[in-house]
Amino acid sequence: MIEVMNLTKRFGATVAVSDVSFSAQRGEVLGFLGPNGAGKTTTMRILTCYIGADEGTAQVAGYDIYDDPVEVRRRIGYLPESAPLYLYMEVTDSLNFIAQVRGIPKSKREQRIRAMVEMCGLEGVIQKDVGELSKGYRQRLGLAQTLIHDPDVLILDEPTSGLDPNQIIEIRELIKEIGREKTIILSTHILPEVSAICGRVLIIHQGKIVANGTPESLSGLASGEEMIRAGFRGPQEEIEAKLDQLEFVSDFKRVPAEDEGTCSYELKATKGTDATANIFQFAVDNGWILTELHRQTLSLEDVFHQLTTQEVVQ
Amino acid sequence: MSNVIAVFRKEFKSYFSSPIAYIYITVFIVSSSWLFFRSFFVFNQADMRGFFGLMPWIFLFFVPAVTMKLWAEEKKLGTVELLMTLPLKEYEVVLGKYLAGLMLFLLSIVLTFVIPIVLFALGDPDGGPIVGGYLGIFLMGAAYLSIGLFASTVTENQIIAFIMGVVICFALLIIGEDFVLFSTPQWLVPVFSYLGLGSHFASIGRGVLDSRDLIYYLSLIGFFLYMSMHTIETRKWS
Numbered sequence: 001m002i003e004v005m006n007l008t009k010r011f012g013a014t015v016a017v018s019d020v021s022f023s024a025q026r027g028e029v030l031g032f033l034g035p036n037g038a039g040k041t042t043t044m045r046i047l048t049c050y051i052g053a054d055e056g057t058a059q060v061a062g063y064d065i066y067d068d069p070v071e072v073r074r075r076i077g078y079l080p081e082s083a084p085l086y087l088y089m090e091v092t093d094s095l096n097f098i099a100q101v102r103g104i105p106k107s108k109r110e111q112r113i114r115a116m117v118e119m120c121g122l123e124g125v126i127q128k129d130v131g132e133l134s135k136g137y138r139q140r141l142g143l144a145q146t147l148i149h150d151p152d153v154l155i156l157d158e159p160t161s162g163l164d165p166n167q168i169i170e171i172r173e174l175i176k177e178i179g180r181e182k183t184i185i186l187s188t189h190i191l192p193e194v195s196a197i198c199g200r201v202l203i204i205h206q207g208k209i210v211a212n213g214t215p216e217s218l219s220g221l222a223s224g225e226e227m228i229r230a231g232f233r234g235p236q237e238e239i240e241a242k243l244d245q246l247e248f249v250s251d252f253k254r255v256p257a258e259d260e261g262t263c264s265y266e267l268k269a270t271k272g273t274d275a276t277a278n279i280f281q282f283a284v285d286n287g288w289i290l291t292e293l294h295r296q297t298l299s300l301e302d303v304f305h306q307l308t309t310q311e312v313v314q
Numbered sequence: 315m316s317n318v319i320a321v322f323r324k325e326f327k328s329y330f331s332s333p334i335a336y337i338y339i340t341v342f343i344v345s346s347s348w349l350f351f352r353s354f355f356v357f358n359q360a361d362m363r364g365f366f367g368l369m370p371w372i373f374l375f376f377v378p379a380v381t382m383k384l385w386a387e388e389k390k391l392g393t394v395e396l397l398m399t400l401p402l403k404e405y406e407v408v409l410g411k412y413l414a415g416l417m418l419f420l421l422s423i424v425l426t427f428v429i430p431i432v433l434f435a436l437g438d439p440d441g442g443p444i445v446g447g448y449l450g451i452f453l454m455g456a457a458y459l460s461i462g463l464f465a466s467t468v469t470e471n472q473i474i475a476f477i478m479g480v481v482i483c484f485a486l487l488i489i490g491e492d493f494v495l496f497s498t499p500q501w502l503v504p505v506f507s508y509l510g511l512g513s514h515f516a517s518i519g520r521g522v523l524d525s526r527d528l529i530y531y532l533s534l535i536g537f538f539l540y541m542s543m544h545t546i547e548t549r550k551w552s
Contacts (some may be wrong), residue, residue: 048399083390089324100320101400123348129331145396241393 001048001183002155006056009042009207017053018207026152026202029179031198032187033214033257035308039207040187041081042276047185048078050293062154074103079243081158083142087131091122091141094130112262116144119174135162143171145250154178156186160193172197192231205308218303227302228272228295230255230279232262234288239263242286248273262291275304317402322417325384329418329511341377342422347468350429360437362483365429366447366519369486370512374453378479379416381462382472384411385542389470404543408463412539415459423452442521450518453531454511460538467545485509486534 001311002024009017017039024030030154032040045051047058057064063071071128078228086094095116099109117123120140125133130141146154149312159175175184183283188194189290194201195215203211205220211218232239243252248270269275283290349352349372350365388394397407433439453493462479467477488494490510495503507513512533 031475045395050395050399070403071399073399076399078396078398078399080392080395082392084396086324086393087391088328093324093327097320097324101317101324101402103316103401293363305380 002058002185004043004047004058004062007046007058008041009039009046009051009053013100014209015207017046020204020209022202022209022212024183024185026092026182026183028200029175029184029186031201032185032204033189033191033194033201033304034187034204035189038204038308040204041147041157042207043204044078044157044185044187047072048076054284065306074149075151075157076153077146077149079142079154079156079159080144082161083139085130085138085141085145087129091126091128091130091210094141095144099148101160105151112148115207116148118280119147120144121170134231136164136167137164138166139167141172143174144201153264154184154186156184156190158187160190168193177230191304195300203304203307204212204249210307214305215300218300226269226275226295228269228279228293229255229264229276230267230283230293231262231303232283232288232289233291236288238286239288242282243267246251246278246282248275248278256289259291264292285306316452317406318410318413321407322413323404325411325414326417329380329414332451332456334379335418338376338418339422339425340380342372346372346426358421359540360433360458362433362439363519366451369451369516370454370459372450373458374483374487375460377419377421377455378462378465378476378483379481380415381459381466381479382475384415384463385466386470386472386475390472398546402450404546406548408539408542412463412542413462416456419455419459420452423448423455428433443519446521446523447519449523450515453518454515457486457511457531457534457538459537460542461486462544464542467542483511490514494497526537 002022004020004022007017007020008015018070020039020043022030032043034040042051045055047060047065049065049072051145053067056287057066059065060211061075063075065072079191089097092113095113096109099113103114117126120143122137122140122144125137130138133141139159143156143159146156154175156175161172163171172193175186178184179199186198198215201211201213201215201218202209240252242266243249249267250270251268252265255264255266267275268277269279277296279293343495345367346368349368350362353364385394388397430439430444433444445538458479461482465478465482466472466475468478486509488510489506490508490513495506507529514530517524518527
């Protein structure tokens with residue numbers, strides 16, 4: 001559905017996107033993950049034919065972004081970052097304009113608009129001016145405009161930014177639902193979002209793709225360590241001295257405990273050493289009470305952190 | 315064509331959803347009528363020559379005010395990204411916006427028809443120069459509009475768009491004036507007097523519709539519309 005070949009884009013001396021290639025199939029939700037300024041938005045803008053690339057090209061649904069930009073745009077629903085909208089228009093007028101330009105025939109327009117209003121929960125605000133809407137409603141209206149022509153490809157730039165937690169869950173559900181039969185590219189820097197909705201993740205850093213795979217496979221990329229949180233009831237100095245001697249624990253850090261007399265730690269343990277079982281045994285051997293013990297699922301964040309803090313060799 | 319209409323409708327409607335259109339029309343009608351009727355009763359002459367003579371100078375400030383927001387506001391709000399990723403061709407967007415401005419301008423001109431109606435009621439004016447004068451100010455305004463639209467494409471600041479529009483229109487208006495032609499080199503005089511907006515306006519105002527004047531206005535409009543398209547495109551593919 002989407003085929004990106006060796007895209008490069010420079011702004012003056014800075015390279016915003018550097019030799020990026022990837023593809024996405026129908027029914028795939030692809031997440032762009034990266035720090036601010038990594039090149040996510042630039043890549044999206046090139047794909048939607050808003051700006052041109054310096055090198056390389058891309059095809060959307062078989063149409064080249066240079067040869068048939070209008071055909072490409074016809075097949076894409078694009079939600080730009082922070083959902084820019086016509087603030088001085090009424091919500092219905094705004095939807096109507098997009099529907100008109102999207103070539104939805106007059107007879108179906110009203111029905112389509114109604115469906116979008118319902119889908120994105122805009123019933124209460126359709127008579128209002130867009131400028132009066134709160135951030136969350138603006139984001140929903142942006143999404144409704146993006147979906148109105150039932151596009152094959154959806155490109156969403158930070159679709160959940162500025163929403164409250166309930167809305168975020170709603171929008172995620174919506175994206176997952178739509179993603180079954182369409183191709184979706186979305187960018188985010190919220191990591192749990194990626195695991196929640198994306199089938200595949202591209203981590204972009206300084207304009208380059210530094211990782212590409214399912215969220216699970218990327219978690220495995222983290223160096224052979226896992227984070228374990230454990231709490232013991234016992235004398236602090238003795239616990240720390242003994243923790244130091246444990247071979248499979250490479251590092252530990254004291255964290256605030258929930259109740260008095262307990263020492264809680266975040267332990268970095270070598271993977272595959274059955275660390276949780278060993279820590280339980282460790283507490284039993286020393287006669288301390290184990291108050292908490294669980295494995296932290298931070299690994300995608302670890303991968304992200306590792307991959308995006310080092311300099312990329314250009 | 316339906317895309318041009320869609321853009322046109324959105325822009326035209328947006329003029330009236332903010333106070334811009336109402337303020338523009340009211341101030342224009344009040345000031346132009348006042349300037350006309352002030353001397354009308356003094357000279358007691360049933361013609362509109364004075365009125366049409368003033369129009370190029372009044373439009374100089376009114377027309378760029380109509381066009382300044384057309385692109386600058388889209389850029390400021392970021393909606394240009396929304397607009398230019400819709401399946402629209404550049405010329406459709408430029409034309410739609412231009413026609414919306416032209417329609418508002420036309421509406422304001424039509425509202426000044428009160429003046430000729432009064433003239434015909436009170437006296438017996440010569441119809442030719444009045445029709446010619448209206449055609450002249452329409453063509454001139456249409457040319458100003460294309461210049462103003464172009465000025466709006468190069469900036470995201472509406473004030474700058476306005477000032478640039480005024481400056482370009484002003485320059486084109488005065489280069490054909492005798493005052494400027496005196497101090498230009500001899501070989502440039504025919505070029506300047508041809509390019510000047512004012513000289514073409516004067517001949518149409520006399521009721522003489524020369525194809526050269528018509529071609530002049532149409533090519534000026536075409537040139538600046540093309541320039542607008544060009545600026546939008548180079549923004550995209552640089």
